Amino acid sequence: MLFKNRHVISMKDFSREEIDHVLDTAEKLEPVARGEERSRLLDGKIVSLLFFEPSTRTRLSFEAATQRLGGQALNLGSVEASSVMKGENLADTIRVISKYADLIVLRHPLDGSARMAAEFASVPVINGGDGSVHHPTQTFLDLYTIRRESHLEDLRIAMAGDLKYGRTVHSLCHALSLYGAEMTFVSPPELRMPPEIVRDLKKQKIRVKETDSLEEIIGDVEVLYMTRVQRERFPDPEEYEKVKNRLKVTGDLLKAADPELKVLHPLPRVNEIAPEVDATPHACYFEQAFYGVPIRMALLALAMGVIE
Amino acid sequence: MKEKRDLKIQAIENGTVIDHITAGQALNVLRILRISSAFRATVSFVMNAPGARGKKDVVKIEGKELSVEELNRIALISPKATINIIRDFEVVQKNKVVLPSYVEGVVRCMNSNCISNSSEPIKSKFSVLRTEEEGVSLHCLYCEHVISEEIAENLL
Numbered sequence: 001m002l003f004k005n006r007h008v009i010s011m012k013d014f015s016r017e018e019i020d021h022v023l024d025t026a027e028k029l030e031p032v033a034r035g036e037e038r039s040r041l042l043d044g045k046i047v048s049l050l051f052f053e054p055s056t057r058t059r060l061s062f063e064a065a066t067q068r069l070g071g072q073a074l075n076l077g078s079v080e081a082s083s084v085m086k087g088e089n090l091a092d093t094i095r096v097i098s099k100y101a102d103l104i105v106l107r108h109p110l111d112g113s114a115r116m117a118a119e120f121a122s123v124p125v126i127n128g129g130d131g132s133v134h135h136p137t138q139t140f141l142d143l144y145t146i147r148r149e150s151h152l153e154d155l156r157i158a159m160a161g162d163l164k165y166g167r168t169v170h171s172l173c174h175a176l177s178l179y180g181a182e183m184t185f186v187s188p189p190e191l192r193m194p195p196e197i198v199r200d201l202k203k204q205k206i207r208v209k210e211t212d213s214l215e216e217i218i219g220d221v222e223v224l225y226m227t228r229v230q231r232e233r234f235p236d237p238e239e240y241e242k243v244k245n246r247l248k249v250t251g252d253l254l255k256a257a258d259p260e261l262k263v264l265h266p267l268p269r270v271n272e273i274a275p276e277v278d279a280t281p282h283a284c285y286f287e288q289a290f291y292g293v294p295i296r297m298a299l300l301a302l303a304m305g306v307i308e
Numbered sequence: 309m310k311e312k313r314d315l316k317i318q319a320i321e322n323g324t325v326i327d328h329i330t331a332g333q334a335l336n337v338l339r340i341l342r343i344s345s346a347f348r349a350t351v352s353f354v355m356n357a358p359g360a361r362g363k364k365d366v367v368k369i370e371g372k373e374l375s376v377e378e379l380n381r382i383a384l385i386s387p388k389a390t391i392n393i394i395r396d397f398e399v400v401q402k403n404k405v406v407l408p409s410y411v412e413g414v415v416r417c418m419n420s421n422c423i424s425n426s427s428e429p430i431k432s433k434f435s436v437l438r439t440e441e442e443g444v445s446l447h448c449l450y451c452e453h454v455i456s457e458e459i460a461e462n463l464l
Contacts, residue, residue, distance in 0.1 A: 010452075089428050112423040112450025116430055131421050133451055196454075 004305030025298035042071030048101035065296035160186035161227035334365035419453040
């Protein structure tokens with residue numbers, strides 16, 4: 001399996017075997033991610049973090065992943081202090097940074113920016129989120145969390161919240177379809193999963209169910225993936241007020257859940273998971289955030305060819 | 309009657325005749341072929357000409373044989389068009405347009421947030437798919453947005 005110099009742009013670029021290989025590599029690196037073992041795998045390597053919009057978790061976990069492997073992270077800093085303010089286009093920025101670093105992690109507000117960056121880069125590009133399209137390292141870490149905390153094969157999973165605009169759930173649907181998952185989509189009618197995604201899943205013979213009630217499905221699933229209902233998506237604030245608390249995971253709700261149920265969330269959360277859930281064995285979202293480190297270590301090491 | 313109809317567009321000595329264009333699409337065919345006021349060859353066209361299978365448009369380009377690649381782009385907006393290469397008043401080659409699997413710099417992505425609509429030094433790129441249910445659709449290779457019904461409106 002050839003990963004050296006490979007770009008990581010979209011989950012759709014990866015086969016199930018390749019995804020498994022990334023997850024296996026992350027598992028081997030987990031003691032290093034936890035600081036229990038030392039590694040010099042990226043000794044002498046420079047990773048450039050080009051973040052054109054803020055993202056605390058993604059940027060810091062890439063920095064942590066680089067440093068845990070003994071590499072150096074080169075940060076763009078604020079966009080306001082960069083050549084972008086002088087009018088430099090992204091293509092030129094990528095060509096220049098390719099001369100300074102061994103790998104580029106890009107986060108950019110325009111859709112498709114990572115795909116374009118890969119055309120101009122002479123080093124591997126990892127997509128740290130482009131517009132509202134892809135965030136593959138989030139999907140890899142979601143899959144890793146599910147594999148570590150539950151199981152991937154034939155999983156019964158519910159995804160709840162803003163399924164219309166949430167890029168994380170869109171990529172996750174595609175990836176989980178490779179593992180034969182049974183998916184339930186829980187959302188207010190205004191925020192349902194895009195019909196083309198549901199249609200694609202059904203074409204692949206994936207069992208799909210749609211509802212607007214967590215109570216209805218909580219006893220039937222092994223993983224509940226919550227997402228934030230995003231206030232900024234509602235043109236009418238009153239409409240947001242109507243739905244913002246409709247899907248909420250509470251201690252009471254979880255009384256009807258499978259004892260092995262794991263609750264995931266890409267974070268940040270607002271109202272959708274009550275604080276009392278944090279102390280239950282169902283809560284997995286903070287560990288999920290940690291799993292971003294071994295996953296990003298694996299992708300860095302594979303793309304730079306220091307691990308095969 | 310036949311003679312009168314033929315008067316609408318005279319036969320050409322050498323060049324390309326694009327026939328059976330979907331009625332009303334002739335101007336879009338000119339756009340897709342990048343035929344503008346700077347184009348030097350003689351171009352004539354008829355819109356809504358009565359044909360055996362209903363109305364159609366026809367475009368004739370004199371003294372110029374266009375490449376198959378550029379002509380096939382016409383299939384995006386007029387899948388039943390035919391291409392006739394004329395030499396010395398004779399049709400020496402007659403083909404149907406073939407839908408290309410990929411087009412670059414022909415159509416604008418409808419997603420205003422797509423990188424291909426920014427000032428970056430790139431052209432729009434689409435893979436072209438055709439399905440029984442949905443007809444021709446273009447899939448942006450940058451942002452993955454799909455254009456199906458509005459292709460003609462988004463020609464560059």
